[in-house]
Amino acid sequence: MADAPLANLHWSRGYTDPEWVRRYTRAGRELLPSRRVWRGAGPARSLPTDTAGIDQLTIAAPDGRTLTLQDLFTAAQTDALLVMHRGTVVYENYLHELQPHDVHFNASAAKSYIGLLAATLAHQGALDREATVSTYIPELAGTAFGDSTVDHLLHMGTHVAYAGRPFDKPVEAQRYFAVIAPSLRPYGYSGPTSIREHLATARATAAPGTEFRYENGNVEALAEILRRITGTTTSALLSDMIWSHIGADEDAYYVLDGEGAEAACGGFSATARDVARLGELIRCDGAIADRQILPTAVTAAIPHAPDGYPQHVRFPAAPPSAPANLSYHDFWWILNDPHGSFMASGIHGQRLFISPKLETVIVHYGSQVMSPVAPTAPLVPAFLQIGAHLQHTR
Secondary structure, eight states: OTTSGGGGGGGGHHHHOHHHHHHHHHHHHHHSOEEEEOOOSSOOOOOOBOOOOOTTOEEEOTTSOEEEHHHHHHHHTEEEEEEEETTEEEEEEEOTTOOTTOOEEOTTHHHHHHHHHHHHHHHTTSSOTTSBHHHHOGGGTTSTTTTSBHHHHHTTOOOEEETTOOOOHHHHHHHHHHHHOGGGOOTTOOSOSSHHHHHHTEEESSOTTSSOOOOHHHHHHHHHHHHHHHTSOHHHHHHHHTGGGTTOSSOEEEEBOTTSOBOTTTOEEEOHHHHHHHHHHHHTTTEETTEEOSOHHHHHHTTOOOTTSOSSBOOTTSOTTSOOOBEEETTEEEOOOTTOOEEEEOTTSOEEEEETTTTEEEEEEEOOOOBTTBOOOOHHHHHHHHHHHHHHHO
């Protein structure tokens, strides 16, 4: 059978080969066409620094282990960790030859940035959450995405299969990479060669809004809607609305498909410092000093899943026995902890963690392989313990 596990082995290499992972998280934009997200004409906004002494902090992992930060870095294949508390950088470390000025793939953490743009445009009245996707993209009528609403996309509420295949999340993620990157296509590949073509093969296998299913196509369909209602590229839109206002050190980048469309669901690269600036903007209710960049109503709404959606969803990588203790809203993961924490999350350890009550923003870049022999590092417990430590000692 074409979709039997053995037939799909070639699609799994990108998760299990550590050399492949680091190559693409670090240099993806050099291997594919890309478009910059302009940082703007103004000066970079300085980040105050202060040593917080967390180098010796130990982390209590959920499985009972006690980890040092170095243990955590090894487990997570960490490339960078930056911690901000009350707007001050209190810890910053780069590994595997990554430098502070180097950009790094954010992977699926980039989904959250598209959610932020969409929520802002909806708040401004330019985007209707209840409209069907085909209202904005007529050629997707009759597909799983076209017959869903914008709000279904924002909450991963579509139930989709591509090109008649049974849905398999890891395999479909790799097939998506093949759409945008010719070098990742196996011999004899005859599938879609653009994101637009890929979305057109999606067919619904259940009514939208009935189940949470984490899938890249939701983000790509939404990004195309945003391009159409604003008349600009995803890169220019992110620059105009956010990136050019945060005092970024560097331009960010999106990789492009064969038609020049941004890979919005995970093809975004930026420095850790600039992503931390974005996180601090969100933590501070969308404002930088006395300048309101994003509506406070938009940033305040992030940790609150709306009525009509499951308040708790199972993290896609969790085994069936794991507790479903996360919520999901506008492409952000909500931790449901006492501190109001939420995060953008990417597959190989990319995280933007924001905890309003702990007054903490953490950026983690990793190149962790996805394999049963490489258990997921306890990043979120570590972030919460770091934030609690800072809140009690600074």
